[in-house]
Amino acid sequence: MPLLIKNGRIITATDDYHADLYCAGPVITRIDAAIDPDSCAPGAKVIDAAGKYIFPGFIDPHVHIYLPFMGTYAKDTWETASRAALVGGTTSLIEMICPAKTDEPLAAFETWLSKAKGVSACDYSFHMGVTRYDDLAEQQLRDIVKRGIRSFKVFLAYKGALGVDDRELYHTLKLAKELGVIVTAHCENETLVAERQAELLAAGKTGPEWHEPSRPVRVEAEGVHHLLSFAELTGAEVYIVHTSCDEAVNEALRGISRGVRASIEVVLPHLILDKTSAEKPGFEGAKYIMSPPLRDRHQQDRMWSHLRSRAVATVATDHAPFDFETQKTMGRDAFTKIPNGIPSVEDRINLLYTHGVCTGRIDLHTFVDAASSRAARIFGLKGKGTIAVGADADLVIYDPAFRGKISARTHHMATDYSAFEGWEIKGRPSAVTVRGVIMARDGQFVGPPGHGRLIPRE
Numbered sequence: 001m002p003l004l005i006k007n008g009r010i011i012t013a014t015d016d017y018h019a020d021l022y023c024a025g026p027v028i029t030r031i032d033a034a035i036d037p038d039s040c041a042p043g044a045k046v047i048d049a050a051g052k053y054i055f056p057g058f059i060d061p062h063v064h065i066y067l068p069f070m071g072t073y074a075k076d077t078w079e080t081a082s083r084a085a086l087v088g089g090t091t092s093l094i095e096m097i098c099p100a101k102t103d104e105p106l107a108a109f110e111t112w113l114s115k116a117k118g119v120s121a122c123d124y125s126f127h128m129g130v131t132r133y134d135d136l137a138e139q140q141l142r143d144i145v146k147r148g149i150r151s152f153k154v155f156l157a158y159k160g161a162l163g164v165d166d167r168e169l170y171h172t173l174k175l176a177k178e179l180g181v182i183v184t185a186h187c188e189n190e191t192l193v194a195e196r197q198a199e200l201l202a203a204g205k206t207g208p209e210w211h212e213p214s215r216p217v218r219v220e221a222e223g224v225h226h227l228l229s230f231a232e233l234t235g236a237e238v239y240i241v242h243t244s245c246d247e248a249v250n251e252a253l254r255g256i257s258r259g260v261r262a263s264i265e266v267v268l269p270h271l272i273l274d275k276t277s278a279e280k281p282g283f284e285g286a287k288y289i290m291s292p293p294l295r296d297r298h299q300q301d302r303m304w305s306h307l308r309s310r311a312v313a314t315v316a317t318d319h320a321p322f323d324f325e326t327q328k329t330m331g332r333d334a335f336t337k338i339p340n341g342i343p344s345v346e347d348r349i350n351l352l353y354t355h356g357v358c359t360g361r362i363d364l365h366t367f368v369d370a371a372s373s374r375a376a377r378i379f380g381l382k383g384k385g386t387i388a389v390g391a392d393a394d395l396v397i398y399d400p401a402f403r404g405k406i407s408a409r410t411h412h413m414a415t416d417y418s419a420f421e422g423w424e425i426k427g428r429p430s431a432v433t434v435r436g437v438i439m440a441r442d443g444q445f446v447g448p449p450g451h452g453r454l455i456p457r458e
Contacts, residue, residue: 008049057091057394
């Protein structure tokens with residue numbers, strides 16, 4: 001159905017103006033100061049956006065939905081996660097494919113794709129995880145790239161499981177350089193983490209509060225330094241995921257100053273939560289275990305500063321949803337067995353707006369750039385991340401006057417808890433469209449199931 005949005009204030013990464021938008025189909029077909037409804041196709045739906053912002057659809061470039069991890073599986077499906085994303089204003093997701101070392105890459109790709117295809121309500125793509133590198137894996141990675149997947153994922157952590165060794169890292173980066181593929185990387189030092197974990201457990205330090213000391217900021221900074229040394233020598237482009245601390249950002253900036261092609265991501269939890277959450281009594285801290293871990297509170301101001309300067313390019317979530325009662329409790333006797341992840345795909349935009357824009361930490365343009373436009377540019381998401389004639393009609397009509405609170409009782413994610421239970425939000429999406437189709441209204445999913453498609457990538 002054709003869609004006309006009137007009287008809104010359009011905000012992009014660079015522009016701010018009042019105009020009407022008309023979408024005759026899946027793309028934006030007209031932007032004018034005033035569009036007469038009579039000039040539109042018969043039956044066009046009209047939305048009055050007076051007093052509201054119109055943002056390009058937001059993009060989360062780092063999520064886990066189908067995730068076998070630590071002997072269990074993440075709780076969300078593409079049905080629940082995509083609906084939650086849309087209610088929260090996110091119209092496109094990029095999922096990390098995380099095969100086991102014994103899996104063939106092509107079979108893993110088909111498995112992950114099958115979980116989303118025909119099920120997801122929002123548009124989607126993938127980062128292809130590389131957990132082994134041999135002749136068969138290389139050929140299959142080439143085939144996966146030909147099918148439109150333009151990014152890899154490597155872990156410099158999780159020794160003996162997802163992590164790659166230096167030979168595998170080197171050849172993955174060389175292949176990426178040859179194919180014009182960007183490599184996303186979880187940067188820690190797997191040996192330092194493993195040794196520190198063993199020492200803490202041997203000393204009887206088993207609770208969630210010991211997760212952060214097992215992988216402190218220097219471990220993460222060393223991982224960034226290591227990745228950028230390899231990127232510099234191979235010429236590959238890299239993207240550092242979930243950077244949690246000033247030390248790691250500075251290592252990345254030093255590499256960038258030498259000419260390394262690198263982008264830096266922060267995830268929402270590292271901007272608004274600190275390590276005291278993981279130190280809550282009665283095992284409550286397990287709700288907040290993720291890697292890299294939540295840091296000292298002083299790191300938040302530094303990360304906001306890097307975001308404000310746009311040294312940090314993107315704000316993602318690293319959404320990895322596990323129930324507290326039945327899954328996080330697997331680690332009651334050892335923090336190393338707590339499934340890692342904080343569910344947040346539904347809350348990213350509202351909390352970033354509330355704690356970023358409303359507090360003056362970032363402006364509206366940086367908000368849009370970090371949560372949408374930069375991810376579209378970095379990962380070649382064709383038609384996404386902007387508002388322009390010919391762009392996909394992925395739009396978020398945002399009501400800054402809304403006031404509400406977050407609760408697991410009302411969220412659309414499949415988890416039994418919220419890390420932000422009772423937190424106030426100032427603003428939320430009033431309407432969300434994907435390629436011109438209204439998918440969410442005022443906190444509720446209203447779109448057709450399975451509307452999402454694999455995003456063409458450039």
